[in-house]
Amino acid sequence: MLKKLMKYDFVWIFKVLVYHTTILLVVAALGRLISPLAPRSMFWGITDGVFLSLTIAAACSLFFTAFMRSAARYINNTYKDESYLTHTLPVTRGQQYTSKVFSSVLVLLVSLVVCLIATAICNSYKNRWEMVKHYLSNPQYRTLILLFVLVVVLQIVCMLLCTLAGATFGYRKGSHKLLHSLLCILLIYVITQGIMVGVIFLISRFDSGVAMLFTTSTRSMMEFLTDPISTRICWILAAEYIVANVALFFLGKRALEKGVNVD
Amino acid sequence: MALLTINHLSKSFGEEAALTDVNLTIEPGRIIGLLGKNGAGKTTLLKLICDLLTPTDGEVLFEGAPIGVESKKEIAFLPERTYLDKSMTIQQTLRMFQDFYDNFDVNKAKKLLADLDLPEDRQISKLSKGMQEKLQLVLVMARKAKLYILDEPLGGVDPATRDYILDTILRSFDDGASLLISTHLIADIERILDDVIFLDRGKVLLTAQADDLRNETGLSVDDNFRRMFKC
Numbered sequence: 492m493l494k495k496l497m498k499y500d501f502v503w504i505f506k507v508l509v510y511h512t513t514i515l516l517v518v519a520a521l522g523r524l525i526s527p528l529a530p531r532s533m534f535w536g537i538t539d540g541v542f543l544s545l546t547i548a549a550a551c552s553l554f555f556t557a558f559m560r561s562a563a564r565y566i567n568n569t570y571k572d573e574s575y576l577t578h579t580l581p582v583t584r585g586q587q588y589t590s591k592v593f594s595s596v597l598v599l600l601v602s603l604v605v606c607l608i609a610t611a612i613c614n615s616y617k618n619r620w621e622m623v624k625h626y627l628s629n630p631q632y633r634t635l636i637l638l639f640v641l642v643v644v645l646q647i648v649c650m651l652l653c654t655l656a657g658a659t660f661g662y663r664k665g666s667h668k669l670l671h672s673l674l675c676i677l678l679i680y681v682i683t684q685g686i687m688v689g690v691i692f693l694i695s696r697f698d699s700g701v702a703m704l705f706t707t708s709t710r711s712m713m714e715f716l717t718d719p720i721s722t723r724i725c726w727i728l729a730a731e732y733i734v735a736n737v738a739l740f741f742l743g744k745r746a747l748e749k750g751v752n753v754d
Numbered sequence: 755m756a757l758l759t760i761n762h763l764s765k766s767f768g769e770e771a772a773l774t775d776v777n778l779t780i781e782p783g784r785i786i787g788l789l790g791k792n793g794a795g796k797t798t799l800l801k802l803i804c805d806l807l808t809p810t811d812g813e814v815l816f817e818g819a820p821i822g823v824e825s826k827k828e829i830a831f832l833p834e835r836t837y838l839d840k841s842m843t844i845q846q847t848l849r850m851f852q853d854f855y856d857n858f859d860v861n862k863a864k865k866l867l868a869d870l871d872l873p874e875d876r877q878i879s880k881l882s883k884g885m886q887e888k889l890q891l892v893l894v895m896a897r898k899a900k901l902y903i904l905d906e907p908l909g910g911v912d913p914a915t916r917d918y919i920l921d922t923i924l925r926s927f928d929d930g931a932s933l934l935i936s937t938h939l940i941a942d943i944e945r946i947l948d949d950v951i952f953l954d955r956g957k958v959l960l961t962a963q964a965d966d967l968r969n970e971t972g973l974s975v976d977d978n979f980r981r982m983f984k985c
Contacts, residue, residue: 492854495853495854499839499850503839503841506841572835572836572837573837573838573839574806574837575804575806575831575833575835575837576837576838578804578805578806579804579805579806579826579829579831580826580854581823581824581826581827581854581855582823582826582854583822583823666767666768749808750807750808751806751807751808752767752807752808753801753806753807
C-alpha cells in the first residue's frame with residue numbers, strides 16, 4: 492500500500508514541476524548557446540548575463556515549488572477536502588505520513604538532479620570543465636563540495652520535515668489551525684537548529700579545531716574553506732542533520748498517528 | 755455481533771460540545787436514517803465513525819474492533835464534500851479506487867457511470883458540482899462494503915434525480931450490508947428506512963424502528979420529525 496500511496500503522492504507533486512524542469516533545462520541550454528558569444532559585444536555579454544540569471548531563478552523556482560507542492564499535498568490530503576478520501580483508505584496513518592515524506596524527499600532529490608544537469612549544461616564548455624576538473628581532482632575540495640551539497644539537501648529535508656510536523660501539531664488545535672501550524676513550524680525549526688548549534692558548541696569544548704568556529708573572526712572565507720577543519724565541521728553537520736531528520740520524521744508520524752481533526 | 759457499536763462517544767471543539775455521550779448500535783442488513791436539523795451533529799458523528807475526527811471521549815467499534823485498516827476496507831463513506839483530486843480524470847479515479855479497495859467493482863462503476871452520462875475520459879475539474887457528487891456516489895456504491903455511510907447524498911441534487919439516486923443506492927448494496935444515511939430531507943428517504951435516529955444538539959433524542967414509530971404515533975417519520983423539532 493505504501494508504494495501505491497507514494498505513486499499518487501509523487502505524481503501529484505511532480506505534475507506541475509514538469510513545466511519548471513522543462514523551462515530550467517531550456518533556459519540553461521539557451522544560456523549555453525549564448526555564452527561563447529558573450530566576448531563579442533556588450534549585447535551578447537548582457538544577454539549571457541540575463542540567461543545566467545534566468546537559469547538561477549528557474550532553479551530556485553523549481554526547488555521552491557517542489558517544497559511548496561510537498562507541503563500543500565500534505566495539508567490538502569490530510570486536513571482539507573481530499574482528507575475525506577485519504578483517511579478512509581485502508582492504510583495506516585503511519586503509512587500516509589511515510590508516503591508524504593518519502594515522495595517529497597524523492598521530488599526534492601529529482602529537483603536537485605535537474606539543477607545539477609542544468610548547471611552541467613550551462614558550464615559545458617572547455618574552460619569551465621577544466622576548472623571543475625581542477626577542483627574535483629583535489630580530494631579535499633572534492634570531499635568538501637560533496638559534503639556541502641549533502642548538508643544543503645539535508646537542511647532542505649529538515650525544513651520540509653519541520654513543516655510537516657508543525658502542520659500536524661497545528662491542525663490538532665480546534666481553531667486558528669493555520670496560525671497554530673505556522674507557529675509550530677517556526678518553533679520546531681528554531682528548536683532543531685538551536686539543538687544543532689548547541690551540539691556543535693559542545694563538541695568545540697573538546698575539539699580545538701571546531702572551537703575555531705566560535706573563537707576566530709579574522710580569517711577569510713577562502714582561508715576557512717581550504718582548512719581541513721571545514722570538512723570536519725561539514726561531517727558533523729551532516730551527521731547532526733541525519734539524526735535530526737530521523738527524529739523529526741518520527742515526531743511528525745507519531746503526532747499524526749494520535750489522530751486528526753479534518754476541517 | 756453488532757456491525758457498529760458506539761459507546762459514550764463525545765466530541766468537543768474547544769469549549770463547544772458537538773456530540774455528548776452518544777450510544778448507538780447498528781445491526782447488519784438495516785437501513786438507518788440519521789435525522790436532525792442543521793448543526794445537530796450528524797456530520798460530526800459520521801466523521802467520528804469514519805476516523806476523520808478524534809473523539810474527545812468514548813469509542814467506535816466496527817465488528818467489535820476499533821476503527822482501523824480492516825474496518826476501512828468494509829466501510830464506504832460518501833461525504834457531503836467533493837473530495838476527489840480534480841486534476842485526475844474519471845478513468846484515473848476508477849483505477850485509484852481499484853488500487854486501494856479490493857472490493858471495488860470497476861464494471862459496476864462503469865455501468866453506473868454510463869447510466870448517469872458521466873464520460874470516463876472527462877477531467878473531474880471539468881465536471882459540475884452535481885456531477886462530481888454523482889461520481890462520488892458511484893465510487894461508493896460500486897464497493898461491496900458491509901456498511902455504507904452517506905452524508906446528505908440528496909443535498910445538492912435536483913428533485914428529479916433524487917429518486918434515481920435512491921433507487922441506485924437501493925439496487926447497489928447487498929442485503930447483508932447496512933446503510934446509514936444522514937439527511938434532513940426526510941420525506942424523500944422515508945420509504946426506504948428501517949430504523950431512525952433523531953439527533954439534536956449533539957445528543958440522541960430517539961432511536962426506533964421506522965414502522966414502530968409510525969404505528970405508535972400515527973404519523974409519518976417526517977411528521978414526527980417536524981413535531982419534535984418545531985422551532
